[in-house]
Amino acid sequence: MVKDSEGQLIIEGEALLLTTTGTLIKTVLIEKGVFLFKEIAPDNYTLQLSATGYETEFREVKPDVDISISVVLITKAIVLDEVAINSENKMFTNHNGNIKVDVANSIFKASPSPLDLMAKLPSVIVSADKESLSIIGRGDPLIYIDNQKVGMNDLNALSVEDIKTIEIIKNPSAKYEAEGRAVVFITRKRSRRDGFEISGLETASFKRGYNNYTGVNTGFKKGKTEFKANFNYNKLYHWEANGNNVTISDARVATNYKIRSISDRAQYIFGGGIFHQFNDDDYISANVNAKLQGDDDRNHTQTYILQNNTADNITTLSRNDNQRNFVNSFINYNKKIKSLDAKLFTGLQYSNFYQTSYSDVQNNYNDTQFVAAQHRNQKFTVNAFTGRADAEKVFKNDIKLEVGALYLSATAKTNFAVDDYVTPAQMQSLYDFREQNAAGYTQLSGKVKKLSYSGGLRVETTDIEGKYNNTSTLTIDKHYTNIFPKAQLDYAIDSTMSVSLNYAKSIARPNYSSTSQVTVYGSPFMVFASNLNLNPTITDEVSAGFQYKEMSATMRYYTTKDPSYATFTYDTAQTLISLNTINYAKESGFTFETVIPFSYKLWTVNNVLSMVLNKIEDPSALLSTSKPYLYYYSNNTFKLPKAYTAMLSVWGTTKRNEGIFTRNAFFIMDVGFTKTFFKSLDCTLSFNDVFRNMNFNEDFAINNISSRGRYYTDTREIALSLKYKFGNFKGKEERRVNENEGRIR
Incomplete structure (x- = not known):
C-alpha cells in the first residue's frame, strides 16, 4: 500500500x-x-x-x-503561493553500450524531421543522400517502431512529435530479425488518461534556401480505446551536389564532373491509428501512415572528358518531375492464453511504394548550343506483404521460451522508357522481381544466480526471381537457406559492475530499390544506376563488454562476406560510366567503444569514443594499408536561469583508411536553445552544422578505374521551432511485439 x-x-x-x-x-x-x-x-x-x-x-x-x-x-515543501514540480529526466541512459535517448523531454523534440533527429544521435550517421542510416562500426541498423520492424520510408513518415524515446541497441538478441548488426528502436507516445490533446508545430529553417515544416498531431482516448492522427505539410528547398575525378587506365579515358541538384519539394505526411485494450494482456491495434512527395528537380552538370586524346567540355541540364509515394498499414493482435500461461502475438502488414520520374535532358558541347538529348519516362512499384506469429512462455524456474514464424512476399516492377533524340532511337524495358522469405526462430533465456543467459537460432529460406518481360529466361534465380545463431552471457559482479559476452551471425539484404532499373542521367558519359544482382551480406561477430554504473566499454571483432559499397563500372560499347553498388569480397574489423556520461550541477554531458580498425578487400581493387580511426561524440546540456536550456553537441571522425576506401575526417558542431512559455508553447532555436563540414570525400581504385569523389550536403542550418499544445491527453503505455520486414525504398 x-x-x-x-x-x-x-x-x-x-x-x-x-x-x-x-x-x-x-x-x-x-x-x-x-x-x-x-x-x-x-x-x-x-x-x-x-x-x-x-x-x-x-x-x-x-x-x-x-x-x-x-x-x-512525504509531501513536497510548498513555497509561498506557487508550487513548482520539476521532473528531471535523463536525456541519455547507457547499458552495455546500448544508449537510450529521451526525445520527448529534450531539445531533440524540436527536430523538423526524423532524419534530422537521427543525425544528432550518438554513433548514427545519415548518408549524404539521406537514403540510409549507419552505426559507427556496425553498418546499417534495423529500424523498429514500437516493436514493429520498418524501413526508411516508415521512418520518414513518422512525426517527431509522436516519438517518446529512441534506443540504439548494439547487441540485439535473437528475438530481433537476423538482418542487421544493430537496432534503432523507437518508442512512440501513448495515452494514460481519458481526454484529448492537439499540438500544432511550425518550423522555419534557413539553409541554402528556406524550408518550412507545418504539422498537427491529435489524440483522443475514451475508456480502453485510443485514436491518434497526424498531418504534416513540408515545403522544402532541397540542395545537394557531388563531383568526381575518374580515370580508366586501360580505356585511355579520364573525366571529371560536378553535378548540382536543386529541387522544390513538397511533402504530405499523414497517419492514423486505433488501439483497443481488452484487458491487461489482450489488445488489438491498427495503423496506417503515408508519405507523398513531389519534386520539381533541376540538375546542372559540368563534365570534362578526355578519351583517345580528344577532349570535350559538356554542360548538361535536366528537368525532372519526380513523385515518390509510400503507404504502410498494419494490424496487430496480442492474446494471453491463460490455460497455457503463454502469450501469443499475430501481425499483418502491407506496404506499397510507387515512384515516377519524367525527365527532359539537353547537352551543350564545348560552349556551342543546347541540344535536346533524351526524354525519360520511368516508373517503379514495390508491394510487400508480411504475416507473423510469435509465442512466449515463462516457466516456474524463470526460463523463458520464445518461438515464432514469419512469411514475407514482395514484388517489384520497373517500367523504363527512353526517347533518345541523338541516335535517334526508342527503348523500353519492363522488369519484374519477386521475393519470398519464410523464417522460424526459437530463443531460450534465463538466469542462474548472477549469470544471465540467452541463446537463439533463426532459420530463413529465401527464393528470389527476376526477369525482363521480353524473355522467358530468368535474370536472377536465387534460392538459399541460412541459419543465424545468437548467444549472450551477462555476469553481475556486484550491483554496480557486470561483464558480458556475445556472439551473433547476421545478414544484410539489398533494399528493393536495388531491383529498380530507374537511373539518373548525369551526362552523355555517366549515369547513376542500381545493381539488379546484389548478394546479401553475411557477418559473424564476437564482443565483450564491461559496465560500471552508467559507464561502459565494449570490444568487438567481426568478419563480413560480400559487403556492398559503391563503385564505377565502364561499358566500352556505349562509352558509358555507371556509378552503382557491387559486392566486394570481404570486410573485417575491430572496434573498441567507451560510453562515459557525466553530470556536474547544471551541466550534463554524454560522451562516446570509438576506435575502429576496418579493412575492406577485393582481388580486383587496389588495397592500401588500413589504419585505426576515431569516432567521437559529446552532447552537453546546460540548465540556464529562467528555465532556459542550452545544448552543445560536437561529433566527428578522424581520417579513415579502410583498405580499398580512403575517407576524409570531419568535425560537426550543433548548438540549440529551448524554453517553454505559458506552460504550453515550446520554442527552440537551433544552429546546426555551424562550420558547414558535413561533406564526404571517398577515394578508391578497382578494375583499373580510379575515383576521387566529393559529396556535398546542405546541413548548415538556422531553425526556429514553435510547438503549442492544448487539451489534456497522456497515455497508458502498452507493449507491442510486431517485427515486420521492411526494405522498401
Whole structure:
C-alpha cells in the first residue's frame, strides 16, 4: 500500500521497477494506493515510487515469492503561493553500450524531421543522400517502431512529435530479425488518461534556401480505446551536389564532373491509428501512415572528358518531375492464453511504394548550343506483404521460451522508357522481381544466480526471381537457406559492475530499390544506376563488454562476406560510366567503444569514443594499408536561469583508411536553445552544422578505374521551432511485439 504521511491512500502515482544498476524493467500505475507487478523473476531490484506533490521514494526489494510492502510518501515543501514540480529526466541512459535517448523531454523534440533527429544521435550517421542510416562500426541498423520492424520510408513518415524515446541497441538478441548488426528502436507516445490533446508545430529553417515544416498531431482516448492522427505539410528547398575525378587506365579515358541538384519539394505526411485494450494482456491495434512527395528537380552538370586524346567540355541540364509515394498499414493482435500461461502475438502488414520520374535532358558541347538529348519516362512499384506469429512462455524456474514464424512476399516492377533524340532511337524495358522469405526462430533465456543467459537460432529460406518481360529466361534465380545463431552471457559482479559476452551471425539484404532499373542521367558519359544482382551480406561477430554504473566499454571483432559499397563500372560499347553498388569480397574489423556520461550541477554531458580498425578487400581493387580511426561524440546540456536550456553537441571522425576506401575526417558542431512559455508553447532555436563540414570525400581504385569523389550536403542550418499544445491527453503505455520486414525504398 502507498500512503501519505497522514495515512491517506495515494490516489494516483507511478511505480518503476529497476535493476540495481538503474535499468528500467517495467512501469505500472499506482491507483488508490495499490500497484502490482506480474511475472517478475527472482532477483534484487530497486523500486521507485512517485506521485505529484510528493518526494520520490526508493526501496530495495527481492521478490523470491509474492510480497506486499507499505510505503509512505512525504509531501513536497510548498513555497509561498506557487508550487513548482520539476521532473528531471535523463536525456541519455547507457547499458552495455546500448544508449537510450529521451526525445520527448529534450531539445531533440524540436527536430523538423526524423532524419534530422537521427543525425544528432550518438554513433548514427545519415548518408549524404539521406537514403540510409549507419552505426559507427556496425553498418546499417534495423529500424523498429514500437516493436514493429520498418524501413526508411516508415521512418520518414513518422512525426517527431509522436516519438517518446529512441534506443540504439548494439547487441540485439535473437528475438530481433537476423538482418542487421544493430537496432534503432523507437518508442512512440501513448495515452494514460481519458481526454484529448492537439499540438500544432511550425518550423522555419534557413539553409541554402528556406524550408518550412507545418504539422498537427491529435489524440483522443475514451475508456480502453485510443485514436491518434497526424498531418504534416513540408515545403522544402532541397540542395545537394557531388563531383568526381575518374580515370580508366586501360580505356585511355579520364573525366571529371560536378553535378548540382536543386529541387522544390513538397511533402504530405499523414497517419492514423486505433488501439483497443481488452484487458491487461489482450489488445488489438491498427495503423496506417503515408508519405507523398513531389519534386520539381533541376540538375546542372559540368563534365570534362578526355578519351583517345580528344577532349570535350559538356554542360548538361535536366528537368525532372519526380513523385515518390509510400503507404504502410498494419494490424496487430496480442492474446494471453491463460490455460497455457503463454502469450501469443499475430501481425499483418502491407506496404506499397510507387515512384515516377519524367525527365527532359539537353547537352551543350564545348560552349556551342543546347541540344535536346533524351526524354525519360520511368516508373517503379514495390508491394510487400508480411504475416507473423510469435509465442512466449515463462516457466516456474524463470526460463523463458520464445518461438515464432514469419512469411514475407514482395514484388517489384520497373517500367523504363527512353526517347533518345541523338541516335535517334526508342527503348523500353519492363522488369519484374519477386521475393519470398519464410523464417522460424526459437530463443531460450534465463538466469542462474548472477549469470544471465540467452541463446537463439533463426532459420530463413529465401527464393528470389527476376526477369525482363521480353524473355522467358530468368535474370536472377536465387534460392538459399541460412541459419543465424545468437548467444549472450551477462555476469553481475556486484550491483554496480557486470561483464558480458556475445556472439551473433547476421545478414544484410539489398533494399528493393536495388531491383529498380530507374537511373539518373548525369551526362552523355555517366549515369547513376542500381545493381539488379546484389548478394546479401553475411557477418559473424564476437564482443565483450564491461559496465560500471552508467559507464561502459565494449570490444568487438567481426568478419563480413560480400559487403556492398559503391563503385564505377565502364561499358566500352556505349562509352558509358555507371556509378552503382557491387559486392566486394570481404570486410573485417575491430572496434573498441567507451560510453562515459557525466553530470556536474547544471551541466550534463554524454560522451562516446570509438576506435575502429576496418579493412575492406577485393582481388580486383587496389588495397592500401588500413589504419585505426576515431569516432567521437559529446552532447552537453546546460540548465540556464529562467528555465532556459542550452545544448552543445560536437561529433566527428578522424581520417579513415579502410583498405580499398580512403575517407576524409570531419568535425560537426550543433548548438540549440529551448524554453517553454505559458506552460504550453515550446520554442527552440537551433544552429546546426555551424562550420558547414558535413561533406564526404571517398577515394578508391578497382578494375583499373580510379575515383576521387566529393559529396556535398546542405546541413548548415538556422531553425526556429514553435510547438503549442492544448487539451489534456497522456497515455497508458502498452507493449507491442510486431517485427515486420521492411526494405522498401
